[in-house]
Amino acid sequence: MIYFCIMKWSYLLIASFFLGGSFVPAPAKEKITVVIDPGHGGSDPGHLSSDKNHKPEKELNLIIAKKFGTYLQKYLNNVTVIYTRSDDSFPTLDDRVNVANSMGVDYFVSIHCNANERKTVHGTESHIHSMQSKSSVNLAKEFEKEFSTRAGRKSRGVKDSDDRAHSLQVLKYTRMTSVLVECGFLTNEKEAVYLNTDYGQDILASAIFRGFRSHITHEHPGIKFVKPVSSASTFSSSSTTTTAKPTTNSTGKYHIQIMSSKEAIDTQSPEFKKLGLGVTRTKLNTSSTFKYRYTIGPYSNSESAGNDLEKVKKNGFKDAYIINLSE
Numbered sequence: 001m002i003y004f005c006i007m008k009w010s011y012l013l014i015a016s017f018f019l020g021g022s023f024v025p026a027p028a029k030e031k032i033t034v035v036i037d038p039g040h041g042g043s044d045p046g047h048l049s050s051d052k053n054h055k056p057e058k059e060l061n062l063i064i065a066k067k068f069g070t071y072l073q074k075y076l077n078n079v080t081v082i083y084t085r086s087d088d089s090f091p092t093l094d095d096r097v098n099v100a101n102s103m104g105v106d107y108f109v110s111i112h113c114n115a116n117e118r119k120t121v122h123g124t125e126s127h128i129h130s131m132q133s134k135s136s137v138n139l140a141k142e143f144e145k146e147f148s149t150r151a152g153r154k155s156r157g158v159k160d161s162d163d164r165a166h167s168l169q170v171l172k173y174t175r176m177t178s179v180l181v182e183c184g185f186l187t188n189e190k191e192a193v194y195l196n197t198d199y200g201q202d203i204l205a206s207a208i209f210r211g212f213r214s215h216i217t218h219e220h221p222g223i224k225f226v227k228p229v230s231s232a233s234t235f236s237s238s239s240t241t242t243t244a245k246p247t248t249n250s251t252g253k254y255h256i257q258i259m260s261s262k263e264a265i266d267t268q269s270p271e272f273k274k275l276g277l278g279v280t281r282t283k284l285n286t287s288s289t290f291k292y293r294y295t296i297g298p299y300s301n302s303e304s305a306g307n308d309l310e311k312v313k314k315n316g317f318k319d320a321y322i323i324n325l326s327e
């Protein structure tokens, strides 16, 4: 029996721009990283349609999120995609924020569907924390524009914490351009049907992709976001060749924590070996009942850690996450 335990890890990395008293500009980026966050999951279904045949919000969020991520990987090079969940697990809001803040991420896009007591209410919304964040405002506007033009939805506009009269944790605490999209209202009969069709999900994901593409090509004029030579090579490179195999003499700070346990588990057990990545067991000096931590790594950059994280999650360790052990 394997026990999983999400452990808190501390906040990471404050980039040091001042070295030896002189200003060192950040190197021009060649790649941008986006965290896609399918809202809810696991025991938290999110909003529900009144039609029992309809999928709960958590499932629709995951479908649209994956379609969006697939568009990014298929049509743009230079974009690394990381999901906060890729299955029916439930990362806490802290986990979602920490994944984004710990990995040098440039964009955070959370995908949700909406609900309202009044069943006539319908349309899309793009939420940001504050109108002060110009990049978030612009990205949110691009999403709403495409929801309206590409998907033919009714755009209800860009909303910040003042409009909502409350903050959203994943927007307030993520330290990058962050937008939460509401793809439509499950409480509106017509929109719930649309959200539950393959067609609707495709068009919504495509609208999010187009809005994102417009925004990043404008924000990063130095990066050529072109279609990869062939989509096949993109998928193989993102899953294998760009992934640095962790070695014991590597000096990176990023690790993938795959699980914790009460009793020591052999790192050569089949569950670990099938990952093919080399698992390290560490005995923790803790009063917690979970005494052992199992990690993969280190990785010197967040992209290779992110690539292996997807692989690890697909291989049964769905609660795995990236940690920074440099502190």
Ligand SMILES: [Zn+2]
Residues within 6 Å of the ligand: 039, 040, 046, 047, 057, 112, 113
């Ligand atoms: Zn939601």
